[in-house]
Amino acid sequence: DTGVSQNPRHKITKRGQNVTFRCDPISEHNRLYWYRQTLGQGPEFLTYFQNEAQLEKSRLLSDRFSAERPKGSFSTLEIQRTEQGDSAMYLCASSLGLGLAQSTFTDTQYFGPGTRLTVL
Amino acid sequence: GEDVEQSLFLSVREGDSSVINCTYTDSSSTYLYWYKQEPGAGLQLLTYIFSNMDMKQDQRLTVLLNKKDKHLSLRIADTQTGDSAIYFCAEKESGYSTLTFGKGTMLLVSP
Secondary structure (H helix, E strand, O other), X not given: OOOOEEEOOEEEEOOXXXXXXXXXXXXXXXXXXXXXXXXXXXXXXXXXXXXXXXXXXXXXXOOOEEXXXXXXOOEEEEEOOOOXXXXXXEEEXXXXXXXXXXXHOOOOOEEOOOEEXXXX | OOOEEEOOEEEEEOOOOEEXXXXXXXXXXXXXEEEEEOOOOOEEEEEEEEOOOOEEEEOOEEEEEEOOOOEEEEEEOOOOHHHOEEEXXXXXXXXXXOEEEOOOEEEEEEX
């Protein structure tokens, strides 16, 4: 396995357009996470899935954002009616998530290369 | 809420040791991580430490954890120009799966 992959790597769009990003996790990982990183900042959590279930969403995830993981494998993140403030790097990560108590298991997250979104 | 802070910039000469520092506020943090990010790339996991440990060494990397002061450091021995990147400290809070990151420390290694 070559790690987490994301497509596209770069996306330029005009304000008001919809965009969709894809993430393919490491194959045996059942947890998948989306983060957003703006210039000069660390990644900020958006949402995460265990298998196909979306277990947590950040308050950063406005109604214009939706994420899916229909078969518990790849995930998509859609942004509707993009705004200039959506310009950022969108990072996907995956982890093994063995289902053990979270506090007793590191459940290390491995990140993909990211999709850089520019909204004009 | 949780907060992770790092100094923004560090400059060292090739061959010297680098020490990158991080402080965190959440006393229930279970794991603390160091990630490396090169320009335009995603995050590469470097190492992590469990909160009941004081130190972890992995080749050129040494992580020190002072749980009382909520202070974490990453020491890179024999720093090389290829180590130039942004280094992020991140914590995982007990009972949660998500990570909280600092703003990153830019390490610049000059020849």
